Amino acid sequence: MESVGGDMASISNIMKYGLPLTGNLVVHAESLAAHAKLVSTAFERKVTAGQPTPEPAIWAKADEFKEKTKAFETETAKLVEVAKTSDPAALGVQMKATAKACGGCHDNFRKPKEESFKRKAAAASEARAQRRIAALTAAIAALLAAASARAGTARPSAVAPSSKPLAAAPATAT
Numbered sequence: 001m002e003s004v005g006g007d008m009a010s011i012s013n014i015m016k017y018g019l020p021l022t023g024n025l026v027v028h029a030e031s032l033a034a035h036a037k038l039v040s041t042a043f044e045r046k047v048t049a050g051q052p053t054p055e056p057a058i059w060a061k062a063d064e065f066k067e068k069t070k071a072f073e074t075e076t077a078k079l080v081e082v083a084k085t086s087d088p089a090a091l092g093v094q095m096k097a098t099a100k101a102c103g104g105c106h107d108n109f110r111k112p113k114e115e116s117f118k119r120k121a122a123a124a125s126e127a128r129a130q131r132r133i134a135a136l137t138a139a140i141a142a143l144l145a146a147a148s149a150r151a152g153t154a155r156p157s158a159v160a161p162s163s164k165p166l167a168a169a170p171a172t173a174t
């Protein structure tokens, strides 16, 4: 599914920026068609552990899922044919039809984004980054405090202004 997303994004970008890459369009479309053929077998066995996050509905509503898979295969096969003609208008129309096939399946058979492992990983990594920033800010504050202690009370104004923006740093990072 990751590669499917990548191929769709590549086609959109080639179209969006008017890149003269008709050959690439066909390759991306063929890749989509090939991956569409993998979907039915990919979810044949009920595997809900691990990184991918399919909805159990795939197996509860197997017939409907099969239908969506079939539609995906049909639309991506058409996309290959249209990509070969290098007609941007027709390609636009078929890209929409393909995206509709993606959405049609995702609506019922993909877990909402907030339940996706990727979102969770992103949130965890963001939290880690925040903790690192906080630790760094604390370390800098300690260094400044030590420096100011060494400087004694003779030059308190030399330390006070520079410690201000550092104290504000975590707020801007959130």
Ligand code: HEC
Pocket (backbone or CB within 6 Å): 001, 002, 004, 005, 008, 032, 039, 052, 053, 054, 055, 065, 068, 069, 072, 098, 099, 101, 102, 103, 105, 106, 109, 110, 111, 113, 116, 117, 118
């Ligand atoms: C027949 C059903 C079906 C079709 C059609 C389908 N998908 Fe998916 N897709 C899924 C399921 C189920 C998942 C969640 C399981 C997984 O990640 O393998 C998923 C996951 C994804 C993910 C990963 C999302 C995440 O949260 O990590 C991307 C990206 C994606 N699909 C893109 C697409 C695009 C683009 C298309 C159309 C070109 C498409 N899919 C068509 C069923 C489908």
